[in-house]
Amino acid sequence: MLERRLNRLSRASLLLSLLFMSASQAEEPSAQPWSDNPEGVALGQLIHARPASSGRVGVMNFHLINKRGRSRERTALMAHSEIEETTRVAIYFTSPASIQNTVFLNHEHVSQDNDSWLYLPATERVRRLPASERADPFMGTDLSYGDIRDNFRFPIEHWEFRAGALVSERDRELRILEGQARNEESAREMGYGRFEALIDETTLFPVRIEYFDIHDKALKQVTVSQVGQVGEAWTALSFEVENHQTGHRTEVFFEDMRFVPDLNERVFQPTALADGLPRIP
Amino acid sequence: MSQSLQRRSSRRISIAALCLSLGLPGLTWASTFETVSQRSELEYWVGADGEEGRIALSRLSLRPSIQLRAGTHWDIDMAARLEAAYDRTGLGTVRSFSPAARPLIDGDHVRLGIDRLVISRRFGDNRLSLGKQTVPWGVLDGLQITDRFDPVRRRDFVLTEVRPERLARWGLRWRHDGEGLRADLAVAFDPTVNQLAQSGDRFEPMAPRLRGGLDGDLAGASIALRQSDRGRYWHDATFGLRLGHSLGRADVSLLALSGPDTDPLLQLISSDSRQPLIELDYPRRELIGATLEVPEGSRVWRMELAHIPDQPLNTESTTPLSSDRRGRTLAGLGMDWNAPRGWFVNAQLAVDHIDGGRPEAVRPRTDVITTLRAQRGFMQDELKWRSEILASLSDGDGVVRSAFDWQASDALSLSMGFDWLFGTRKGLFGQYRDASQLWSRTRLVF
Numbered sequence: 001m002l003e004r005r006l007n008r009l010s011r012a013s014l015l016l017s018l019l020f021m022s023a024s025q026a027e028e029p030s031a032q033p034w035s036d037n038p039e040g041v042a043l044g045q046l047i048h049a050r051p052a053s054s055g056r057v058g059v060m061n062f063h064l065i066n067k068r069g070r071s072r073e074r075t076a077l078m079a080h081s082e083i084e085e086t087t088r089v090a091i092y093f094t095s096p097a098s099i100q101n102t103v104f105l106n107h108e109h110v111s112q113d114n115d116s117w118l119y120l121p122a123t124e125r126v127r128r129l130p131a132s133e134r135a136d137p138f139m140g141t142d143l144s145y146g147d148i149r150d151n152f153r154f155p156i157e158h159w160e161f162r163a164g165a166l167v168s169e170r171d172r173e174l175r176i177l178e179g180q181a182r183n184e185e186s187a188r189e190m191g192y193g194r195f196e197a198l199i200d201e202t203t204l205f206p207v208r209i210e211y212f213d214i215h216d217k218a219l220k221q222v223t224v225s226q227v228g229q230v231g232e233a234w235t236a237l238s239f240e241v242e243n244h245q246t247g248h249r250t251e252v253f254f255e256d257m258r259f260v261p262d263l264n265e266r267v268f269q270p271t272a273l274a275d276g277l278p279r280i281p
Numbered sequence: 282m283s284q285s286l287q288r289r290s291s292r293r294i295s296i297a298a299l300c301l302s303l304g305l306p307g308l309t310w311a312s313t314f315e316t317v318s319q320r321s322e323l324e325y326w327v328g329a330d331g332e333e334g335r336i337a338l339s340r341l342s343l344r345p346s347i348q349l350r351a352g353t354h355w356d357i358d359m360a361a362r363l364e365a366a367y368d369r370t371g372l373g374t375v376r377s378f379s380p381a382a383r384p385l386i387d388g389d390h391v392r393l394g395i396d397r398l399v400i401s402r403r404f405g406d407n408r409l410s411l412g413k414q415t416v417p418w419g420v421l422d423g424l425q426i427t428d429r430f431d432p433v434r435r436r437d438f439v440l441t442e443v444r445p446e447r448l449a450r451w452g453l454r455w456r457h458d459g460e461g462l463r464a465d466l467a468v469a470f471d472p473t474v475n476q477l478a479q480s481g482d483r484f485e486p487m488a489p490r491l492r493g494g495l496d497g498d499l500a501g502a503s504i505a506l507r508q509s510d511r512g513r514y515w516h517d518a519t520f521g522l523r524l525g526h527s528l529g530r531a532d533v534s535l536l537a538l539s540g541p542d543t544d545p546l547l548q549l550i551s552s553d554s555r556q557p558l559i560e561l562d563y564p565r566r567e568l569i570g571a572t573l574e575v576p577e578g579s580r581v582w583r584m585e586l587a588h589i590p591d592q593p594l595n596t597e598s599t600t601p602l603s604s605d606r607r608g609r610t611l612a613g614l615g616m617d618w619n620a621p622r623g624w625f626v627n628a629q630l631a632v633d634h635i636d637g638g639r640p641e642a643v644r645p646r647t648d649v650i651t652t653l654r655a656q657r658g659f660m661q662d663e664l665k666w667r668s669e670i671l672a673s674l675s676d677g678d679g680v681v682r683s684a685f686d687w688q689a690s691d692a693l694s695l696s697m698g699f700d701w702l703f704g705t706r707k708g709l710f711g712q713y714r715d716a717s718q719l720w721s722r723t724r725l726v727f
Contacts, residue, residue, distance in 0.1 A: 064661060066660070066661070066663070072688075072690070072691050073691060094318065096691035096692060096726070097319075097320035097321070097322075097692065097726045097727055098688075098691060098692065098694070098726040100318050100320050101318055101348075112530070113530070113576065113578065115530065115576065122442070122443050123417075123443055124415055124417045124447065125417050127617075128532070128574055128576060128581050128617075129581070129617070129619075130576065130578070130579045130580050130581045130617050130618060130619040131576060131578060131579065136619065136623055137623070137658070137661060137662070139662070140658070140661045140662035140663070141661070142661070188621075246660075246661070248660075248661050266458070269458060271456075271458050271463060271525075272458065275356070275401075275408070276317055276318065276348055276356070276358075277317050277318070279350075279353060
């Protein structure tokens with residue numbers, strides 16, 4: 001499985017290099033129309049197909065800082081798994097006490113709508129959440145539910161891409177990638193009309209993404225400050241999201257992120273959410 | 282004298298259960314205990330009477346809880362509740378609790394009790410839980426169609442943040458969560474049936490339909506009220522089995538339960554004209570039901586259906602407080618909707634129908650209840666607004682509730698709101714039309 005993914009990645013990287021080589025000999029790609037930018041499409045697809053670990057677990061720390069500088073903190077155990085056509089994310093909040101034992105679970109399927117559940121200890125019930133509304137803020141953070149699901153990818157069903165030039169930043173060569181929502185419905189669903197991103201082609205991770213809302217006003221900036229390899233896949237270990245319109249920002253960093261290939265199925269079962277923090281060896 | 286003995290006996294049983302529950306695992310695995318989570322919630326809830334502006338609710342509560350883990354299979358979950366109130370709402374009766382479930386400290390204005398005490402062990406796909414626990418079944422919010430295993434608190438009517446407020450009972454639960462089929466078998470060896478408001482308190486049932494058809498003050502000096510014996514642990518045990526399965530993306534479940542009814546049946550024990558004696562009885566009844574939960578885009582649909590073939594109820598007759606058993610069918614439909622711009626909407630409709638017969642039941646043959654709730658968060662959920670209407674379409678009464686919640690810090694939250702009750706005094710909601718209130722809640726969680 002790992003070998004297949006790496007092969008797929010190398011083939012894709014080669015294709016990307018060839019595409020960029022031809023693009024650099026031609027006109028400035030960003031001047032090209034959205035519908036005719038194979039470099040952008042290829043890069044968008046590569047990012048979308050970026051390998052993910054079959055199982056990883058880490059402690060997720062959120063710092064929520066409002067425009068007056070007041071800070072709130074959240075800590076959660078995050079379990080993530082991508083197997084076959086389903087990506088599963090479980091977030092078990094451990095602090096502060098007011099949201100302790102709250103659990104969010106999402107199963108994202110390639111071929112059908114996503115399934116989400118929320119366990120609130122006060123209600124003692126696991127509640128199935130309506131799908132969509134990707135744009136809704138996730139648990140009071142500046143991340144949307146869609147951001148959590150996408151994991152620094154750009155869903156190709158929602159975006160058209162346009163690749164730009166290479167730029168140098170902190171001794172790294174980064175590729176400009178722009179995205180535009182395919183249609184109004186996609187824009188409304190994501191809460192984003194377009195984005196401008198700098199992509200590290202080695203890891204296929206965005207280093208910085210500037211999102212614009214559906215009225216083309218600057219909405220938020222996502223800055224990934226640290227990525228690490230967990231198992232066979234690159235993972236963001238530290239990032240920040242700043243909302244330009246509210247002045248609010250969210251800092252996220254992971255601790256003890258580790259590769260757990262044989263993650264227990266129960267971690268991602270809705271009925272097990274009420275049992276509390278899972279045991280993960 | 283007998284009450285005093287019963288109270289002491291109840292305390293002994295509770296303390297013994299506490300010691301047993303804590304002691305047994307402690308002896309074996311004391312060194313391997315790991316604290317998984319720990320929190321305490323301190324809350325002050327104050328309400329002013331909407332009509333006269335008097336303080337009608339003033340309740341302070343402290344609820345500590347802890348979850349421990351021992352080894353790779355054992356879990357212990359404990360929670361306690363200390364409450365103090367000096368108001369017209371009161372802390373509710375505990376006479377409808379079994380002796381083992383009663384508070385350890387039971388004063389007129391202060392109570393200390395065990396909210397939850399569960400020891401669980403996992404065996405592969407199975408989980409066995411022993412102790413004082415709840416069994417939340419059903420998929421609708423607050424509308425109890427199939428969700429009738431647990432007794433609930435009614436001391437605040439339905440004006441609580443979470444509905445229903447379940448009461449944990451001593452018992453055993455086995456859950457199997459295998460490939461496809463999910464099974465949940467529960468037995469509560471604890472005849473606790475509910476928690477009603479005490480006589481004279483704000484939410485004492487007043488509508489004739491809840492008082493065996495009687496008008497007037499049951500707590501009056503000329504009538505004596507008593508609870509049926511709540512100490513018959515085996516005879517009044519509740520048994521239930523729920524089987525669940527996924528059908529595509531839908532979840533379906535079938536369930537059956539048998540246990541004492543959680544609504545009282547009023548029985549005339551003595552018709553001595555100087556002091557008639559009325560007993561609140563809770564005869565056993567059976568329920569079969571089904572639930573269905575179907576996601577559909579930005580909506581989730583929920584459906585429940587239940588049938589009670591032998592619902593005990595009071596009937597209208599020349600003999601006061603006569604009773605009978607009738608078939609009862611309940612059905613409910615609900616929808617969650619993630620509406621645009623961050624709004625969340627929940628709408629529900631329920632029908633509760635009693636089979637016809639002579640003499641007629643003191644309650645209407647059909648109740649139709651609807652609920653509609655809308656809520657939205659602002660400023661990264663620091664501020665939340667929620668509003669709801671609960672109404673009986675058959676009686677034309679209901680309650681409108683609205684509140685703002687402000688999360689002042691990670692630990693401190695402040696809420697303010699109002700509950701406006703309207704409608705006929707004979708209705709489920711209208712009976713409390715004088716209990717409309719403005720309220721404020723301060724909560725510290727640490």
